[in-house]
Amino acid sequence: MAGIIAPSKLPRCGRPLLCIPVSILVMTANIVLKRNLHACAINPIHDAEGVTDLARRFPLGLWEGVCRDLEPSFEISTYHKYSFINFARMKTLFFTYRNALALLLLFASAASGQHIQSIRFQELVHDFGYIDQHGGPVSYSFQFVNTGDKPVRIISVQASCGCTTPDWTRDPVPPGKGGFIQASYDPKGRPGYFNKSLTVTTDADATPVVLQIKGQVSMGSELAAVSEFRSPMGSWKLKTTSFNMGKVYRKDEFTVREFPLYNGGERPVTFLKMEGPSYIKTEVLPPTLPPRAQGKVRILYNGAERDAYGFQSDRIDIHTDDEDMPVKSITVYATLEDHFPVMSREELQRAPVLRILGSSFDLGKIKQYKDARHVVTLRNDGKSRLTINAVQPNCRCISTELASKELKPGEEATLEIIFNPEDRLGTQQKSVVIYSNDPQSPAQRITFNAYVEK
Structure with a gap:
């Protein structure tokens, strides 16, 4: 029936106190609408001018549809003229009640959708990650707080699988206090991914709370x-x-x-590109890595x-479609x-040979804010020219001064090592590496110790 709202069409209401007045208003409105819409009662008249004026004020075709819904036998006869009783009153009431009901139903629906649970959980999902199927059951406790104004009792906790055993706070939880829902999962004989739920019902809320546990059950060797x-x-x-x-050769x-x-993760991750220096290239195999795969x-x-x-370090950025971290910065x-x-x-026999005279020494006790210096002698014991390509300390606290980078056969050069012990205390062990064109020992190390005092 046009304009009449059936109770079965009302949205489900989560608050009984709100549903009662809404239902009363709907029934009252239906009665009024029916009573006034029956103003469509057909009365033959002979005043053609009056009917013409009525049609001019409001389209007759619209009321034909409304009245036919009320009275299926209603017909517009070409041989009769009809008057509609209380036409202005009927039109006003029809639209007024229709709009009011729409607003009431919208309010009821919104109030139902905004219903707040009386208990608030810290989290609704827990991921166990990888667990050994032979390691026995695993458990997790979901903590909640009663945010309502009266005690709450857990009526039941229903697990979605017999492999999951629930436990919970049995006594009523006072307002502002906390409780727990514990889920224990037995992985024995269940290798692979699992995702289970626990449905929690309380005496304070008609809508239950659904908790979730998930993880991956693996064999012992796979887990290791x-x-x-x-x-x-x-x-x-x-x-x-x-x-x-x-070691990388030049x-x-x-x-x-x-x-x-x-x-x-639970989704495939695809490698897109790498950003970094031109002398470093990156490949990911396979380019799209499935979840739980190596x-x-x-x-x-x-x-x-x-x-x-x-020793050199560089940073590269690996771009992927990973939602959690699309760009992964890695040091190489x-x-x-x-x-x-x-x-x-x-x-x-004809090649150069680097010999370090005093490749290890001890600076002894030194003061914290005073540089310590030591001189090491380098000699070419080979038959061709020796070239010192680089001198690299292992700490920024060390600097060096090399007398000469080129040494003829039998020639010597001094290397002064300066150690700055600032902000350091106690025993210190440092080193300096010398890179040369000695084919048998292209990298040779000098080491020294020191004890830093204030």
Whole structure:
């Protein structure tokens, strides 16, 4: 029936006190609408001018539809003219009640949708991560607080699976106090991903609260392997947050190292691009890594293009479609040395030889705010010119002064080592590496000790 609202069409209301007045208003409005809409009662008249004036004031076709809904037998006859009793009153009441009911229903629906639970949980989902299927049941306690103004009692906690055992606070929880819902999951014989729920019903709320536990059940060996990935970067898990390339030769080709990778998320992660220096390239295998799967990050490092000696560090940014961390910043370490091809005995006899006179020494006790200095002698014991390519300390607190980078056979040069102990106390162990064109020992180390006092 047009304009009449059936109770079955009303939105479900979560608050009985609100539903009662709304229902009364709806029933009252229905009675009034029916009583006034029956003003469509058909009365034949002969005043054609009056009917024409009525049609001019309001389209007769509209009321034909309204009245036909009320009275299926209603017809507009070409042989009769009809008058509509209380026309103005009927039109006003129809739209007034219709608009009022719409507002009431909207308010009731909004009030129902904004219903606030009387208990508030700290979290609704817990991820156990990887668990061993032979390690026994695992448990987690969901904590909640009674935010209402009266005590709340947990009526029931229904688990979605027999593998999940619930427990909860049995006594009523006073306002402002807390309670718990505990979920215990038995992984025995259930390898793979799991996602279970617990439905919590209280005596304060008609709508239950749904809690969720999830995780991955693994064999013992698989769990041990995955546990090595201790450095999370979004969904990616790495063994370390840096990649150490080790020794890289200064030649025009790429040194390749691979580093294990694990996708600990629930969605595939795709490698998009790498941003970094031109002498470093990156590949991810496979390019799209499925969830709970292992892969590799392959780093290619061109030592000749890097054009440096000793320990070097660079940062690269790996771009992915990982929602948790799209860009992953990783430090790449490398130690660069010259590469010498295999040489014959005769060639080695003619090659330069670096000898360090006093490659280890002790500075003894030194003051914290006074530089300590020591001189080391370098000598070329070979048969050809010796070139010192680089001198690299392992600390910014060390500086060096080399007398000469080129040494003829039998020639010596001094290397002064200056140690600044500022902001350091106690025993100190430092080193300086010398890189030369000695084919048999291209990198040689000088070490020293010191004890810093105030």
